[in-house]
Amino acid sequence: MSSTDTPPEEKLYASREPVFPRRVKGKFRNLKWIIMAITLGIYYLSPWIRWNRGPELPDQAILIDLAHRRFFFFWIEIWPHEFYFIAGLLIMAGLGLFLFTSAAGRVWCGYACPQTVWTDLFILVERWIEGDRNARLRLHRQKKWDFRKVRLRVVKYITWILIGLATGGAWVFYFTDAPTLLVDLVTGHAHPVAYLTMAILTATTVFFGAIAREQICIYACPWPRIQAAMMDEDTLVVGYRHWRGEPRGKHRKGAGAENLGDCIDCMACVNVCPMGIDIRDGQQLECITCALCIDACDEMMEKIGKPRGLIDYMALTDEPREISGQEPKPVWKHIFRPRTILYTVLWSGVGFALLFALFIRADIDMTVAPVRNPTYVMQSDGAIRNIYDLRLRNKHGETREFRVSVTGNDTLTVTLQDSDTDAGDTIPVNADEMRIVRAYVEAPAGSEPAMSDRTEFTFWVEDDVSNERVSVDSVFNGRGQ
Amino acid sequence: MSNKKDVETTGHSWDGIEELNNPLPRWWLYTFYLCIIWGIAYTIAMPAWPLVKGATTGMLGWSTRAEVADKIASFEEMNAAVNAELAAADITAIEVGSDVHNYGVNMGAAVFRANCSQCHGSGAAGNKGYPNLLDNDWLWGGTIDEVAYTVQHGVRNETDEARYSEMPKFGADELLTDEEIDQAVAFAMSLSDPEGDGTNLVGGTYDLELAAAGAEVFEINCASCHGEDGTGDIYQGAPNLTDAIWLYGGDHDTVYETVYYARFGVMPAWGQRLSQAEVNAAALYVHQLGGGQ
Numbered sequence: 127m128s129s130t131d132t133p134p135e136e137k138l139y140a141s142r143e144p145v146f147p148r149r150v151k152g153k154f155r156n157l158k159w160i161i162m163a164i165t166l167g168i169y170y171l172s173p174w175i176r177w178n179r180g181p182e183l184p185d186q187a188i189l190i191d192l193a194h195r196r197f198f199f200f201w202i203e204i205w206p207h208e209f210y211f212i213a214g215l216l217i218m219a220g221l222g223l224f225l226f227t228s229a230a231g232r233v234w235c236g237y238a239c240p241q242t243v244w245t246d247l248f249i250l251v252e253r254w255i256e257g258d259r260n261a262r263l264r265l266h267r268q269k270k271w272d273f274r275k276v277r278l279r280v281v282k283y284i285t286w287i288l289i290g291l292a293t294g295g296a297w298v299f300y301f302t303d304a305p306t307l308l309v310d311l312v313t314g315h316a317h318p319v320a321y322l323t324m325a326i327l328t329a330t331t332v333f334f335g336a337i338a339r340e341q342i343c344i345y346a347c348p349w350p351r352i353q354a355a356m357m358d359e360d361t362l363v364v365g366y367r368h369w370r371g372e373p374r375g376k377h378r379k380g381a382g383a384e385n386l387g388d389c390i391d392c393m394a395c396v397n398v399c400p401m402g403i404d405i406r407d408g409q410q411l412e413c414i415t416c417a418l419c420i421d422a423c424d425e426m427m428e429k430i431g432k433p434r435g436l437i438d439y440m441a442l443t444d445e446p447r448e449i450s451g452q453e454p455k456p457v458w459k460h461i462f463r464p465r466t467i468l469y470t471v472l473w474s475g476v477g478f479a480l481l482f483a484l485f486i487r488a489d490i491d492m493t494v495a496p497v498r499n500p501t502y503v504m505q506s507d508g509a510i511r512n513i514y515d516l517r518l519r520n521k522h523g524e525t526r527e528f529r530v531s532v533t534g535n536d537t538l539t540v541t542l543q544d545s546d547t548d549a550g551d552t553i554p555v556n557a558d559e560m561r562i563v564r565a566y567v568e569a570p571a572g573s574e575p576a577m578s579d580r581t582e583f584t585f586w587v588e589d590d591v592s593n594e595r596v597s598v599d600s601v602f603n604g605r606g607q
Numbered sequence: 608m609s610n611k612k613d614v615e616t617t618g619h620s621w622d623g624i625e626e627l628n629n630p631l632p633r634w635w636l637y638t639f640y641l642c643i644i645w646g647i648a649y650t651i652a653m654p655a656w657p658l659v660k661g662a663t664t665g666m667l668g669w670s671t672r673a674e675v676a677d678k679i680a681s682f683e684e685m686n687a688a689v690n691a692e693l694a695a696a697d698i699t700a701i702e703v704g705s706d707v708h709n710y711g712v713n714m715g716a717a718v719f720r721a722n723c724s725q726c727h728g729s730g731a732a733g734n735k736g737y738p739n740l741l742d743n744d745w746l747w748g749g750t751i752d753e754v755a756y757t758v759q760h761g762v763r764n765e766t767d768e769a770r771y772s773e774m775p776k777f778g779a780d781e782l783l784t785d786e787e788i789d790q791a792v793a794f795a796m797s798l799s800d801p802e803g804d805g806t807n808l809v810g811g812t813y814d815l816e817l818a819a820a821g822a823e824v825f826e827i828n829c830a831s832c833h834g835e836d837g838t839g840d841i842y843q844g845a846p847n848l849t850d851a852i853w854l855y856g857g858d859h860d861t862v863y864e865t866v867y868y869a870r871f872g873v874m875p876a877w878g879q880r881l882s883q884a885e886v887n888a889a890a891l892y893v894h895q896l897g898g899g900q
Binding site: 137138139140141142341345497499500503504505506507508511513543544564566571 | 728
């Protein structure tokens with residue numbers, strides 16, 4: 127840009143400029159407080175919700191039981207073979223992010239992202255201890271480490287670390303019974319992995335939320351870059367109405383204030399920004415659209431008697447429209463576009479499919495793995511035997527007797543063998559467990575299945591208590607001709 | 608709080624989009640230095656630099672081989688107790704479902720794959736001349752102790768304890784005339800033909816008249832081992848001729864070959880090569896494959 131003879135000294139590296147966001151009041155700030163309360167509340171409290179599943183199952187409402195490979199969520203229990211539910215939820219989360227980003231820009235970043243929520247919390251704590259922006263700036267610039275500065279800093283860091291500890295602590299509660307673990311943690315009997323996880327999460331929480339803050343969003347997070355691909359000219363972003371605000375300047379009486387725009391250059395929008403940017407420079411990758419500058423500017427506009435919305439949620443297409451004096455497009459028209467409708471349809475499609483799968487799944491389950499080495503065994507009387515490994519799953523909270531039968535050909539009979547003992551056709555399966563049993567299906571000598579290549583038949587498993595039945599199709603291999 | 612308009616650009620511009628030349632964060636530079644220091648320290652601590660022979664071993668002396676050896680040693684130490692229990696156990700008294708049984712079956716599966724599958728097949732279904740271990744027909748007995756004995760001492764090998772029997776070469780040694788052999792073959796095949804229609808259980812065909820004439824030849828020459836009813840004798844390893852299991856084949860030509868030249872299937876005495884625990888494990892594994900008695 128500069129055309130001077132001596133090139134300006136090029137700085138390859140620059141230290142971080144600390145950001146001291148000022149306190150702000152307003153509707154978006156209130157919304158952010160509410161979302162913070164809800165998200166933190168869910169995170170910290172949900173491991174403590176109890177849910178009765180019977181004597182043999184854990185009573186924690188949300189539990190990721192890695193040792194037994196189960197995921198409990200209130201009345202839902204996910205087994206490893208049902209991991210597609212998790213995959214489906216992740217797909218929904220992805221599509222949901224597409225939807226929200228294309229409709230309203232980086233709302234995830236601005237309101238719900240843990241980085242934003244925890245940073246907000248850490249800044250709140252900082253403000254409580256050290257005071258608002260000006261006090262914090264003074265403290266920062268004060269070279270001398272007197273008693274007051276030391277005291278404030280020590281109290282602040284201890285509080286931060288306690289928050290980090292609570293965060294790491296809450297995390298481990300999701301993986302084992304929370305009340306038991308809390309007692310173990312306090313008495314020092316918990317597994318070392320629990321302490322290690324807590325230590326790592328405490329450190330990362332404090333580092334990310336309290337120290338690195340906006341630098342995570344700017345340098346570490348890939349999401350801001352990906353979002354650019356999902357935004358278009360109708361996407362709502364936080365913008366500055368420069369056609370209304372410029373030329374900016376202090377409104378002094380008799381100093382040509384009538385020629386100035388609405389922006390009084392009070393720097394309120396800059397001072398409240400947790401990312402340390404000036405929204406009036408236009409759309410920037412640093413902007414997480416937390417909308418705090420909107421609150422700050424609205425407050426100021428109210429004070430000087432101008433209409434709100436100098437800084438506001440708007441879309442790129444609004445700019446030429448408003449400059450030419452047209453009515454701005456209503457918000458719902460920005461949001462309801464073919465693109466967002468498509469995302470909504472896809473999102474709810476996956477959601478309904480998952481719900482459907484959830485409601486039709488049975489409480490007992492079976493998978494059949496034919497043993498095809500060899501394809502068949504001839505018995506001494508000429509009968510042909512096929513061997514199958516059955517995986518019987520009992521999702522009930524109590525032990526159930528499973529009865530296995532075969533249909534499809536009257537000559538076929540089935541016998542279960544449980545590790546060297548003949549178990550007949552019924553076998554008990556413990557509560558919430560999978561049991562592998564070997565099933566021998568036999569066709570008598572000379573019968574049609576024994577003499578043909580392939581005979582299709584069906585395995586049935588029935589729970590004697592609920593009479594619930596599940597079937598799996600399989601194939602019987604005979605001698606062939 | 609820098610004003611973006613003051614940021615240097617690289618002078619590159621595409622479609623009006625200028626490439627800014629923002630300075631990198633200082634901490635990024637320190638991270639970079641830290642990585643270099645870490646890298647150097649790592650190559651000193653861990654095996655890293657290739658030399659003409661081998662590589663530097665690193666100050667920590669870590670190696671993948673040593674780690675594997677440690678793991679194997681620790682597994683062996685963990686298994687030592689149950690291994691000793693399995694080796695010392697009375698194999699008929701091992702309770703199904705007990706830890707020793709589970710351990711033995713799993714260990715036996717590994718022993719089987721390494722030592723037995725070459726002849727009996729990876730699925731234990733055998734082959735011509737090598738018995739199928741999945742069915743309910745056993746030459747030398749299918750109870751757990753008989754199976755264990757067979758594994759331990761083998762069949763028709765050079766050891767004294769091996770299971771031994773020898774079928775005469777009725778044709779090659781001219782013990783029977785050609786006609787008698789034809790009759791004996793037909794009669795032997797008729798034993799596994801409950802319907803008596805000239806086709807036995809495995810589809811082999813024979814002459815009904817020859818078979819009728821062969822009863823006497825069989826009684827004189829074969830019944831001493833195979834039994835008068837032809838159901839065999841596990842104490843001599845004489846096959847049951849009335850069932851559908853034919854080790855070498857139940858068609859006419861194969862049965863004729865068997866009677867003419869006899870068979871002499873051999874199995875090594877695995878007790879000489881395997882530990883007692885491994886022998887017991889292999890027996891437990893084979894016994895639970897579906898045919899055990």
